[in-house]
Amino acid sequence: MNSGLGIVIAREYLERVKRKSFIISTILVPILMVALMVAPALIMAFSEPESKTIAVIDDTGRILPRLENSSEISFVDANMPLEAAREDGQFDAILVLGNASVERPGESVKLFSHGPLTMSTDSYVTSQVEDAIESIRLEAYNISDLDKILEEVHVDLSLTVLDIDKEEDSATSSALSYMLGLIMDMMLYMFILIYGQMVMTSIIEEKSNRVLELVVSSVKPSSLMLGKIIGVGLVAMTQIVIWLGIIAIASAWLVPFLAAMPAASSEPALMGVLAQLSDTGYMVSLVIYMLLFFIGGYFFYSAIFAAIGSAVDNIQDASQLTSVATVPVILGIVASMAAINNPSSSMAFWLSIVPFTSPMTMMARLPFGVPTWEILTSLAVLYASFLLLIWLCAKIYRVGIFMYGKKPTLAELIRWAKYK
Amino acid sequence: MDNILVAEHITKDFSKHRALDDVSIAVPRGKVYGLLGPNGAGKTTLIRIINHITAPDSGSVIFDGHPLTAEDVMSIGYLPEERGLYKKMKVGDQALFFARLKGLKRAEAEKALREWFERLDIMSWWDKKVEELSKGMAQKVQFIVTVLHQPKLLIFDEPFSGFDPINAGILKREILRLRDQGATVIFSTHNMASVEELCDEITLINRSHNILSGNVRAIREQFSDNRYELSYIGAPDAVQNLGFDAQLAGINADGYATATVTLPGPDAVRPFLAAANAAVDITAFRRILPSMDDIFVSAVQASNQYSLQNQEQ
Numbered sequence: 001m002n003s004g005l006g007i008v009i010a011r012e013y014l015e016r017v018k019r020k021s022f023i024i025s026t027i028l029v030p031i032l033m034v035a036l037m038v039a040p041a042l043i044m045a046f047s048e049p050e051s052k053t054i055a056v057i058d059d060t061g062r063i064l065p066r067l068e069n070s071s072e073i074s075f076v077d078a079n080m081p082l083e084a085a086r087e088d089g090q091f092d093a094i095l096v097l098g099n100a101s102v103e104r105p106g107e108s109v110k111l112f113s114h115g116p117l118t119m120s121t122d123s124y125v126t127s128q129v130e131d132a133i134e135s136i137r138l139e140a141y142n143i144s145d146l147d148k149i150l151e152e153v154h155v156d157l158s159l160t161v162l163d164i165d166k167e168e169d170s171a172t173s174s175a176l177s178y179m180l181g182l183i184m185d186m187m188l189y190m191f192i193l194i195y196g197q198m199v200m201t202s203i204i205e206e207k208s209n210r211v212l213e214l215v216v217s218s219v220k221p222s223s224l225m226l227g228k229i230i231g232v233g234l235v236a237m238t239q240i241v242i243w244l245g246i247i248a249i250a251s252a253w254l255v256p257f258l259a260a261m262p263a264a265s266s267e268p269a270l271m272g273v274l275a276q277l278s279d280t281g282y283m284v285s286l287v288i289y290m291l292l293f294f295i296g297g298y299f300f301y302s303a304i305f306a307a308i309g310s311a312v313d314n315i316q317d318a319s320q321l322t323s324v325a326t327v328p329v330i331l332g333i334v335a336s337m338a339a340i341n342n343p344s345s346s347m348a349f350w351l352s353i354v355p356f357t358s359p360m361t362m363m364a365r366l367p368f369g370v371p372t373w374e375i376l377t378s379l380a381v382l383y384a385s386f387l388l389l390i391w392l393c394a395k396i397y398r399v400g401i402f403m404y405g406k407k408p409t410l411a412e413l414i415r416w417a418k419y420k
Numbered sequence: 421m422d423n424i425l426v427a428e429h430i431t432k433d434f435s436k437h438r439a440l441d442d443v444s445i446a447v448p449r450g451k452v453y454g455l456l457g458p459n460g461a462g463k464t465t466l467i468r469i470i471n472h473i474t475a476p477d478s479g480s481v482i483f484d485g486h487p488l489t490a491e492d493v494m495s496i497g498y499l500p501e502e503r504g505l506y507k508k509m510k511v512g513d514q515a516l517f518f519a520r521l522k523g524l525k526r527a528e529a530e531k532a533l534r535e536w537f538e539r540l541d542i543m544s545w546w547d548k549k550v551e552e553l554s555k556g557m558a559q560k561v562q563f564i565v566t567v568l569h570q571p572k573l574l575i576f577d578e579p580f581s582g583f584d585p586i587n588a589g590i591l592k593r594e595i596l597r598l599r600d601q602g603a604t605v606i607f608s609t610h611n612m613a614s615v616e617e618l619c620d621e622i623t624l625i626n627r628s629h630n631i632l633s634g635n636v637r638a639i640r641e642q643f644s645d646n647r648y649e650l651s652y653i654g655a656p657d658a659v660q661n662l663g664f665d666a667q668l669a670g671i672n673a674d675g676y677a678t679a680t681v682t683l684p685g686p687d688a689v690r691p692f693l694a695a696a697n698a699a700v701d702i703t704a705f706r707r708i709l710p711s712m713d714d715i716f717v718s719a720v721q722a723s724n725q726y727s728l729q730n731q732e733q
Binding site: 004 | 473496498500502504505506507518
């Protein structure tokens, strides 16, 4: 009977991979993804950098010289009263620095603009004016060697986070880990929704095609369920591998093009990301754990979808029940967001043990470091509940064959389980 | 007798009714066994239990000398009444899939399939999708899939529904050929004419109970009420006046007449024939055996009346 499992997997896999819809979506999705990646780059490459000119009316005469221009924002002397500047219209904004700007900036400093400013402009102008006023105020104390003192006093800290339990310094960049967890969460969500439903549909299809009785007289329902879940999972894997291949080829062509553009390579954050990526041991273990949770999560939820498929007779009935599967997934993602903020809380711990939320929560927590025993417990619970669900589902399936079948009682389930 | 399958005291409940109540059957090896009964009698439930699809609440099934296990379905070929195929799948691929599920290797399955496709003259369907086939065509494919792995026991649930007379004839021929090769066939149907043609033994199930079992010939004898048909040449009323319970059934212009006579028992045949021989020229004499149709109806009605009386008491 074990060979039955392999045959079911092969059929589920080949029948799907050969379909036109599979081929079309496999080709179209990477084209769309590449288009999404390329479009902003092209827009950035071919559009002028947006620069803003801010007219300054400086009544104190001391602040304007200290304002520094950035690549996007330049400060110019208005050389005219406010009313005239407002009429003029060639400026993006007008910065008014009243007489008492140094003493009472809250009352005297004002910025006029057409509509709301972007956050970055707002904060850049604010910090420039603050710096200028601070340095003017400091000068008022007449401290000699002020510049030198300031230089010596200045601290620029980038925090190094170390694991208490480990000797070597395995610095983890939380930004990258966070992103990784988030991406895996979203992919898992998509995966469950698309391919989990495919498992469900496949089971219902057998009922509506009336193939079911022919199939169950040859193969155990549990092998059938497992075969469908693995077969569809392999289809998903195939699709993803093809996509990754296409993306890799596309980026091989795209990356030199992007790198050639200015201001793309000199980001210090990017350097940190690259440094962490090169820490192979850490990344390999992280990715392996994540894949285990990913596969476990897919298995667990597609088993729920399979159970729904077993219990109903048509797609219409199923669509109402699918929320039983989708709501916990969404809850899991929400919970994982909460877990990111506090990866070591007891809530995060329990969310990582309950199989409904553990794949999503663990995705979010893993990058921050989770004790191995906790990971293993969580994985064990996840995979055990998957097997239990498959077994349960096979029982529901057998009873579900009879539309007038009675609901199984616990005693009956036990008797079913014993029936070889 | 050598029985390939013995089901004893099978009981199966569903939420609203009892599908099988203490039903026992014994299927002799190498025979065609009819499982008869009105709609909803419990035939399909019994077949599902034999196929290990569902479990009985009580009772036991012995297959080929040992209690039925999941592995035994490999030795059973089952054509369900509710049957279909994967619509999007090609006929050949699909047949291979089912054959391999029944434990055949790919190469031997393909070889056997090609033989069957040739025999039933459907080789041109191999690469067609099932959705392109008519219902009757799909049924032929299902039939092949059922018998391909040369099971010891074949179970057909209403095999002829959806077949035209020509294809039904082909199917009957193949079923009998399989029996002659040593397979045992369980055959569930409402079609009583095909029962007379095919079945060696039957069981009649009505309202979850086994109400009649045995050899088809013996059952027909048992239900015959000693009626005979006499064809003769002579005076039309000559036979009626012999002192037996005889009625003129028909007469034609040439003076050939037919009468039916009900005798008190087989012992009365010789005296009756002697009397008739003296009175007319006998051209033919035969016993009238009831058709399975008649037996089915009278047995079911008798059992319904019996259970009705039981309820009233």
